[in-house]
Amino acid sequence: MFNTALRVFILAALAAGAGCSRGGPPHVVLYAALDEMYSKPILDGFKKRTGINVRAVYDTEASKTTGLTSRLVAEHSRPRADLFWSNEAAQTIVLANKGVLEPYSSPASAAIPPQFKDPKGRWTGLAARARVIIYNTDLVETPPASIRDLLKPEWRGRCAIARPLFGTTATHAAALFAAWGEEEAKRFFRALLENEVAILSGNATVRDLVAAGEYAWGLTDTDDANGAIEDGKPVKWLFPDQEEGGLGTLVIPNTVAVVRGGPNPNAARLLYDYLLSPEVESALARSRSIQIPLNPAVSAPENVPDLPEIRTMDVSFDSIAESMEPAMAFVREEFAR
């Protein structure tokens, strides 16, 4: 009995160490912020097509996609990743400006609209999410239409947003700084706090608590909102600020980028091209996360308009990245409790 247990344990230890095996069949190392349940089938498709194995490291909701970007910065002197697949753009641009990413002019990026790719070729966007208003249909009869409705007295203490220091909410905050200018954006965020808007730990939490009736409505992303609808929760969602001349909503693409000095550059480029293919955008559009295709050749998922039909915020991702530092400094100071 003891010997059997010992043998099982030794096998387990060897199995644990097996992840380190080097060499072997051709492979590419991917740091993926997009969740495994969506990215893995796509990566399996890549392996099937090319024979190249993808060794992925995934991020978690706990680290709000910043775990991998922190890791890429910390590993900069000896990169271990070949490719970075982020589920947003601002952190990718920060990484590009820190010299972590390498330019690559992918033929597959030609179909992507210019506002969703880096002019220097350090990253390219694909399959986007949009910021949306999610509301509880049991609690809201006339849904709000603008993010400025968060400041209305009738919603005092009844709305929620994610802490604007992480993920897409941080990008949204930086976008508002870029679109409105610092002073107006600061006034807006201070007014949010005065109107007792709840600041939650993430967009998924906003979704969960609106669905649970804790809050009447809040801001989240299309993928989070759709998850609640597919789970049969009493919620609906809409794009904010869609009126003529309105602010529009922020559309945030996934981004893919080659890591400078990664150990498998050729395989990285092959995977880069594959991720930008219409096949991948189509798969992501039809998944539970209903990602909005950027390639005009791919149709939008059901219940989501095509990208040109959505009024989007008129700000470039470079200006969003430039606004990131002042926006985050302000948010950290104001949103501390």
Added chain:
Amino acid sequence: MTRRGPVSRSVLHIVLLLAFLLVVAVPPAVLFASSVFADGSISLNAYLTVLESSRQWALLSNSVTAAAGTAVFATLIGAAMGFAIGYAGVPGRSGLTALLPLPVLIPAYVFAIAWIDILGRSGYAARLVQGAFPNAPQSPGPYGLLGVILVQTFAYYPITALAVIVALRRLDARFCEAALLAGQGRRAFWSVALPMTMPAVLTGSLVVFLIALVGYAVPSLLQVTTYPVEIHASSVIYDFNAATAHAVPMLAVAALAFGGWAFLLRPRYAWLSGAQRPWTPQVSARSRAFASIYGWLIIAVTLVLPLGALFARSMPPATYLNLWNTAGDEILTGLALAAVSATCITTLAFGVDRVAPGRLVPALTRATAVVSFAVSGPLLGLALIVLWNRPGPMGLVYDSAAMIVLACSARYMVFGLGGVRAGHLRLDARLREAAQLSGVRWWRSLLFIELPLMFPYLIGVWGLAFILSLGEVDTTVLVCPPGVTPLTVRLFALMHYGPDSYVAALSLLTAGIVLVAGTAVVAVHAAVRRRIPIDA
């Protein structure tokens, strides 16, 4: 021949201490060293900027209040629970003892979500109250400092309870019986049992305090900014030096707590000396009935309610089958890595505590382990990257799953050292001395006398380290190698996109796995104790 023993022993001592330094001491040292070197010169700017910030007091206040509040309430509830089971001997105490650790096994983040389901503005409790009293004011929900304290208290009180139960098993019944024979039933409790188990109570409180102090998930979810939340925020904008600087006040608080614990505990090591005859419960039927109601009520509130909420979320039953199909590999990987990590922690803790000479070195090793634990998970992960991601052999280690083992060992060594120290203090030195006088070689004495006598403690340490390693995510997510996804990383990933039911089901599955593993450890522990009558 006579010199080979001491030389080989010295080599082993040096190897063990070097291994300890590399695994536990060097990572935080690298972190602090890199935070004071800026552009080739020494600079304390990051520390001055952070410490002069007006927000320090708010952060310190939130962190200390959340940790101290949790420790106080967890101690009150946990110690009472421990006495109900271990002193009053309530009916069904085996069942209570088996159920007791479960709240600690559910990831705190998931536990908090379960409590929002129960106590939230539209939670089960609010709906119940609104149904009975339609005009009742709306529940504020489990948010803010009070919510953090409540959720963490319900999650961590078993630590104090289990410490008290273990201490009561070592209580020498003769003291209590002397008080009982003198006709002083209550005095047996207040003057004998309580003071003699106080070190266990204090130790449990310290552990709860430290875990609550460094916890990120619950304060973050319940909207309270503590030092770990701020450290995370600093890491987000790649200000690693500021993140390190934020860890300093937290470390100071942890050091104060640790120092206070050592000061209070020092004169009371008598409790570790072993029982001539274990305590057999001899309390009145009324007290036992009261203790029984209390014990089962606490289990109902802190375990049945949140597990029930998770179970309701995890439906339909097909979720479990789908989950196994999609996350089965991660579950097995998580179990294997946790087992290897627990073995490393136990082995290194046993070795280092055995060879550390005098009082100063053991105290220093424990202090170092506290720093490694209290520095916060994400920072420790960054430190491990800086230390190990280098060309050559260190790079080979960095590219392997060994990094997860190193991360867990660095974080949880403090608990390994504590458990092993308790065992070593109870070891009868005369047995070792008798072996030495008989000319038995040091390694034979170690392998065939000391190790078997320490086995019950080592199994306990292994079990605790296994549970903690299985739940580790903050550091693991930064250092896990490509292609290896441990269980908790999968769980936290599911929290973003995964269906609610998957998250709840995986949490229940994790708790179930750990319950089975814990039961196996307890069974082995009991079997070993039957063979090795260390406590007479």
